[in-house]
Amino acid sequence: MKKIIVVLLALSFALAFAGCSSSDTKSEGVMTHAEYTAAALDSKVVVETYVQAKQSWWDNKATVYTQDKDGAYFLYNMACSEEDYAKLTTGTKIKVTGYKAEWAGEVEIIDATFEIEKGSFVAKALDVTAMLDKAELIDHQNEFVSFKDMTVEAADDSGAAFLYSWDGSGQDGDDLYFKASVGGKTYTFTVESYLCDKTTNVYAAVKALNVGDKIDMEGFLYWYEGVNPHITSVKVK
Amino acid sequence: MLLAALMLLLAGGCHGSRGLEPFVMPEEFDLSLRHEIVFWAKNDTNKNQTRIYEQAIADFEKLYPNIDVNLRPYTDYGRIYNDVITNIATGTTPNVCITYPDHIATYLTGVNVVLPLDGLLEDERYGLGGSMLKYDSPSFAEVMPQFMAECRIDGHYYAVPFMRSTEACYVNKTYVEKLGYTLPEVLTWDFVWEVAEAAMAKDGSGNYAVNGQDIMIPFIYKSTDNMMIQMLRQYGGGYATAEGEVLIFNDTTRELLYTVAEHAESRAFSTFKISSYPANFLNAGQCIFAVDSTAGATWMGTDAPLSDISADKLVRFETAVMTVPQVDPAAPQMISQGPSVCVFNKSDQQEVLASWLFAQYLLTDGVQTAYSETEGYVPVTATAQNSAEYRDYLARGGEDLSEHYEVKIKAARLLLDNIGNTFVTPVYNGSASLRDAAGQMIEEVTKSVRRQETVDDEYIEQLYGRVNALYRLDQKNAAGGGAERERLGPLPQTAKLLLAGLAAIWAFIALYAGITQVKKWKNRHI
Numbered sequence: 106m107k108k109i110i111v112v113l114l115a116l117s118f119a120l121a122f123a124g125c126s127s128s129d130t131k132s133e134g135v136m137t138h139a140e141y142t143a144a145a146l147d148s149k150v151v152v153e154t155y156v157q158a159k160q161s162w163w164d165n166k167a168t169v170y171t172q173d174k175d176g177a178y179f180l181y182n183m184a185c186s187e188e189d190y191a192k193l194t195t196g197t198k199i200k201v202t203g204y205k206a207e208w209a210g211e212v213e214i215i216d217a218t219f220e221i222e223k224g225s226f227v228a229k230a231l232d233v234t235a236m237l238d239k240a241e242l243i244d245h246q247n248e249f250v251s252f253k254d255m256t257v258e259a260a261d262d263s264g265a266a267f268l269y270s271w272d273g274s275g276q277d278g279d280d281l282y283f284k285a286s287v288g289g290k291t292y293t294f295t296v297e298s299y300l301c302d303k304t305t306n307v308y309a310a311v312k313a314l315n316v317g318d319k320i321d322m323e324g325f326l327y328w329y330e331g332v333n334p335h336i337t338s339v340k341v342k
Numbered sequence: 343m344l345l346a347a348l349m350l351l352l353a354g355g356c357h358g359s360r361g362l363e364p365f366v367m368p369e370e371f372d373l374s375l376r377h378e379i380v381f382w383a384k385n386d387t388n389k390n391q392t393r394i395y396e397q398a399i400a401d402f403e404k405l406y407p408n409i410d411v412n413l414r415p416y417t418d419y420g421r422i423y424n425d426v427i428t429n430i431a432t433g434t435t436p437n438v439c440i441t442y443p444d445h446i447a448t449y450l451t452g453v454n455v456v457l458p459l460d461g462l463l464e465d466e467r468y469g470l471g472g473s474m475l476k477y478d479s480p481s482f483a484e485v486m487p488q489f490m491a492e493c494r495i496d497g498h499y500y501a502v503p504f505m506r507s508t509e510a511c512y513v514n515k516t517y518v519e520k521l522g523y524t525l526p527e528v529l530t531w532d533f534v535w536e537v538a539e540a541a542m543a544k545d546g547s548g549n550y551a552v553n554g555q556d557i558m559i560p561f562i563y564k565s566t567d568n569m570m571i572q573m574l575r576q577y578g579g580g581y582a583t584a585e586g587e588v589l590i591f592n593d594t595t596r597e598l599l600y601t602v603a604e605h606a607e608s609r610a611f612s613t614f615k616i617s618s619y620p621a622n623f624l625n626a627g628q629c630i631f632a633v634d635s636t637a638g639a640t641w642m643g644t645d646a647p648l649s650d651i652s653a654d655k656l657v658r659f660e661t662a663v664m665t666v667p668q669v670d671p672a673a674p675q676m677i678s679q680g681p682s683v684c685v686f687n688k689s690d691q692q693e694v695l696a697s698w699l700f701a702q703y704l705l706t707d708g709v710q711t712a713y714s715e716t717e718g719y720v721p722v723t724a725t726a727q728n729s730a731e732y733r734d735y736l737a738r739g740g741e742d743l744s745e746h747y748e749v750k751i752k753a754a755r756l757l758l759d760n761i762g763n764t765f766v767t768p769v770y771n772g773s774a775s776l777r778d779a780a781g782q783m784i785e786e787v788t789k790s791v792r793r794q795e796t797v798d799d800e801y802i803e804q805l806y807g808r809v810n811a812l813y814r815l816d817q818k819n820a821a822g823g824g825a826e827r828e829r830l831g832p833l834p835q836t837a838k839l840l841l842a843g844l845a846a847i848w849a850f851i852a853l854y855a856g857i858t859q860v861k862k863w864k865n866r867h868i
Contacts (some may be wrong), residue, residue, distance in 0.1 A: 148793070206616070209617075271387065272388070273389045274417065330652070
């Protein structure tokens with residue numbers, strides 16, 4: 106009896122692990138993340154990836170943060186009906202066919218189409234605080250990341266802790282810009298209003314920041330002429 | 343009771359199609375009535391512009407203490423357009439709005455939504471230069487006629503111009519000369535293409551010889567809509583008639599697309615949508631010809647007051663501000679663009695008049711000069727253009743790197759010197775879609791050749807068909823068609839309830855009538 110139980114347990118473990126690995130096994134004709142990274146700009150790419158956050162939908166186009174266990178893929182203005190957009194919940198596996206492009210340093214997939222597949226994966230935030238001033242940071246572009254123990258700095262000469270729009274020319278509901286430092290260096294962070302609008306907790310949290318606050322943050326490692334994280338969570342310590 | 347309910351519902355249903363009553367000028371503006379005016383204003387992501395709007399509002403409210411103006415700043419014309427369309431459907435448009443005439447043409451599909459200004463402009467008391475105004479307003483004749491004409495749609499004025507700009511080619515003169523060329527007095531397409539291709543030469547280490555970097559896109563165009571429109575105008579190709587007939591799918595367009603494809607394939611040409619802001623590449627020494635609005639001049643050049651790239655990426659070079667490339671340098675042609683102001687109709691005529699008073703205030707010299715000096719804009723009135731303050735401002739170009747930033751003032755001068763060489767495209771319901779389509783063809787051809795696709799006659803024919811269908815250019819009043827219905831989304835719940843109510847009432851009436859008929863029939867036959 107014991108032998109049977111042991112065999113059954115072994116079988117169940119084997120099946121469980123097989124199930125785990127199959128969820129990350131790429132289908133025929135699909136690139137690994139390494140192959141995607143090596144692909145030339147403007148070339149056709151096919152990837153299997155998992156939705157991590159939805160930024161926007163408009164005019165049958167969706168902009169989505171996605172990631173697999175090896176890296177991230179930013180899908181810009183991907184063809185998507187409103188009905189399908191609703192199906193793109195966090196973790197949803199999709200097969201994406203499009204073209205690799207770069208805009209102001211942000212590597213992305215454009216002119217893409219997709220199909221939903223079976224499988225789910227939700228990325229854990231990778232702590233990149235120590236990489237902020239290092240060249241290797243770009244290897245994690247578009248990934249879900251965290252920043253720990255940073256200090257809120259004045260966003261401009263007026264001493265404000267945040268700005269509506271990059272220079273303060275906006276209003277409530279627009280993107281929020283704020284600065285935080287670590288290790289003597291200051292970096293700019295953004296609450297992208299399409300990704301996290303003014304009704305979200307992170308939008309309210311940033312509006313409540315004070316210069317000098319110690320904060321932990323999570324977000325996506327977006328790029329615009331350098332690193333420009335799109336923050337989705339801020340916790341004051 | 344049922345009939346009364348039905349009439350009410352029917353009246354409610356008709357209200358949307360009939361719209362508001364046309365505006366009738368009140369006997370006088372009643373200063374004892376309070377008004378809250380909503381002003382949707384566009385800025386170029388420039389806090390100085392927001393500040394000037396706020397100052398203008400504060401000054402206006404001092405003159406008219408019974409009017410409160412609530413500012414809602416936007417940084418994107420497209421967003422204003424979409425929000426106005428949405429708010430027309432719900433009857434919640436702003437009172438005053440910065441917009442483009444192309445967009446107004448779509449707003450006009452709503453009945454009495456946008457205020458025709460013909461009567462107001464000429465009103466002796468409250469019109470331009472009116473006797474009852476509490477500020478010095480320019481007369482009708484003092485608003486630049488070319489700019490005023492751009493606000494005329496279907497024979498009526500539906501807006502007043504607020505600021506005007508055109509496009510400029512910001513040139514890295516240092517690199518042009520390094521490549522062995524001398525800038526001509528007027529840029530031509532042939533010159534730009536030739537220098538752009540020359541800049542693609544690489545050195546022994548694989549970097550571009552002209553800048554020693556691994557990135558060089560010699561020619562970047564911000565607005566490909568404008569690029570196609572201006573090329574067609576200069577080459578004599580068709581675009582559209584005033585009546586809205588689309589002429590763009592012609593042989594001139596085909597030839598222009600082949601030229602674009604040739605230089606996109608060599609990577610000597612790219613666009614904002616494909617690569618990013620021309621200013622960022624120009625200032626990093628990675629672009630030689632950057633075409634953008636004169637209203638983007640403060641971003642252009644090594645010493646630009648505004649910059650999105652880090653200081654360590656800036657490269658020092660001399661910036662020349664030139665007209666966009668031309669076919670015939672002796673007869674330059676360039677687009678006129680920039681914000682206009684429209685007023686939305688409301689049921690309260692005093693409120694509408696209050697809105698007009700504020701809209702008109704934006705044409706006063708103080709507002710005109712202050713706003714135009716934030717960027718390479720030009721005031722739309724002769725009084726502001728000729729004012730001592732503005733003349734002094736122009737004369738001081740290069741004195742500093744902020745208010746008198748040389749590139750910005752040169753950009754403004756470029757338009758002032760070429761007002762007679764500007765043009766606009768026909769405005770009609772759907773003209774905004776045609777603009778998008780014009781640019782889309784350049785974007786698609788550029789992307790295709792970068793992806794090693796063949797651009798030939800068959801490709802162009804397919805592109806024409808695709809763009810025609812995508813922008814519904816084969817349908818009259820394209821902007822009011824399916825695309826907008828799609829954007830407006832499903833019927834609101836109130837409308838669904840209304841329709842359901844109507845259906846239920848009609849069903850009840852039909853049932854009642856049926857039962858009555860049956861009773862009558864029975865009575866007759868018993």
